[in-house]
Each structure stands twice: as C-alpha cells, then as structure tokens.
Amino acid sequence: MGTEQSVRCEVPYFPSAVVGISLVWLGGLGVVGLRWLRHQPWHPGEFLIFGGMLVLTVCTGLLRSRYVVRAVEFTKAQVRLESRANVQTVRIADVRAVWVEHTGDTVNGYAGTSLELDWRHGSRSFVCDHDPTLGQALVRLLPSHVTVEERWHELQEPLSG
Structure with missing residues (x-):
C-alpha cells in the first residue's frame, strides 16, 4: 500500500x-x-x-x-461521510464490517460498485463510481477487526427496453 x-x-x-x-x-x-x-x-x-x-x-x-452523502472516505482512525452541508464521522473502532460489490453488464463491463458499512449504531449503503481496487485497498488500510468482503457479481445481460 x-x-x-x-x-x-x-x-x-x-x-x-x-x-x-x-x-x-x-x-x-x-x-x-x-x-x-x-x-x-x-x-x-x-x-x-x-x-x-x-x-x-x-x-x-x-x-x-445538501445532506445526501457525496463521498465516503476511510482512514485508519475513522470513516467520513461527506455531504455538501456537513461531515459525519464514524470511528473505525465502531465499524464491524464493510461489504464491496461490483456489478455490471456484458456490454459495458463492470460499471458500479456498491459499498455497505455496518457499525455499532447502524448501517449505510452507497452506490459509488466503479473502482476495481476499492476492496483490496480497504483490506490493506483497515484494522483486522473490520471484516472487509468483496464480491464480483456475474455480468448480466443488459435490459432491453
């Protein structure tokens, strides 16, 4: 890292x-x-x-x-949920698990990354810009008590409409 x-x-x-x-x-x-x-x-x-x-x-x-989370930033000490109006922080000691899922279709390839955070007082889900390195970067950054699971879904056929 x-x-x-x-x-x-x-x-x-x-x-x-x-x-x-x-x-x-x-x-x-x-x-x-x-x-x-x-x-x-x-x-x-x-x-x-x-x-x-x-x-x-x-x-x-x-x-x-103004209050919709626009960015999620992980550091060794905290997770920052940033919106245009404020920043919410969650201590890493309170984070239990992080799930990263990559989705896409056969035409465009992998195009979406979902991120779910589970901490002591709740959980939040986000659909982020696709980042194929996110899961491995989180494994290297976060302490061992935080479970980081990454899943690559099979590419689906695009919806016709």
Missing part, C-alpha cells in the same frame, strides 16, 4: 424522486392549464395549489440534496 493513508469512494447523486414528483405536479399544472384554455369551469386557486406544490417539491429537493 505504500504511503496511502486514506481510501475515498465518490457517490454520484441524481435526485430521481424529486424529479419524478415534480413532473407529477407539473402534469397537474398542465391539466389545469388545458381546462382553462378550453374554458371549462376552474378556480384560480387550482393554479396556486399545483404551482405551490411544484415549488415546494423543488425547494425540498434542493434542501435535501
């Missing part, structure tokens, strides 16, 4: 739930707009309700995205 003192795993983030809910509210706003264009009975409060819910959903998503 040499002089390597930490191992870092980047966690990509896409707010799919917020985008999906926003599209629902946007669709409702479109329906109300069509009713207005066809001169069907409507109430101006309908625009306010759907528009307000859309704005509330987007604002909630923006606030929530």
Whole structure:
C-alpha cells in the first residue's frame, strides 16, 4: 500500500424522486392549464395549489440534496461521510464490517460498485463510481477487526427496453 493513508469512494447523486414528483405536479399544472384554455369551469386557486406544490417539491429537493452523502472516505482512525452541508464521522473502532460489490453488464463491463458499512449504531449503503481496487485497498488500510468482503457479481445481460 505504500504511503496511502486514506481510501475515498465518490457517490454520484441524481435526485430521481424529486424529479419524478415534480413532473407529477407539473402534469397537474398542465391539466389545469388545458381546462382553462378550453374554458371549462376552474378556480384560480387550482393554479396556486399545483404551482405551490411544484415549488415546494423543488425547494425540498434542493434542501435535501445538501445532506445526501457525496463521498465516503476511510482512514485508519475513522470513516467520513461527506455531504455538501456537513461531515459525519464514524470511528473505525465502531465499524464491524464493510461489504464491496461490483456489478455490471456484458456490454459495458463492470460499471458500479456498491459499498455497505455496518457499525455499532447502524448501517449505510452507497452506490459509488466503479473502482476495481476499492476492496483490496480497504483490506490493506483497515484494522483486522473490520471484516472487509468483496464480491464480483456475474455480468448480466443488459435490459432491453
């Protein structure tokens, strides 16, 4: 391992739930707009309700995205879970196990690395950018009381759609 003192795993983030809910509210706003264009009975409060819910959903998503873990960094003393708003640390003495799983498909090869941490007061899972060296780097870095298990899943056929 040499002089390597930490191992870092980047966690990509896409707010799919917020985008999906926003599209629902946007669709409702479109329906109300069509009713207005066809001169069907409507109430101006309908625009306010759907528009307000859309704005509330987007604002909630923006606030929530600040607290989503973007990186996991392991050192000999701690695990740092970093988001844009704060950093949570877990002492290595509290970590029991780390599971690393690599997945992919036959077209693109291995493209994803899942990381699961188990510590005294809970556990967390992350889907990281693919890093084929992550498991072995963690084995070399972490003390012997932390179980590090690495698993390479068979490449799957890509989903057709």
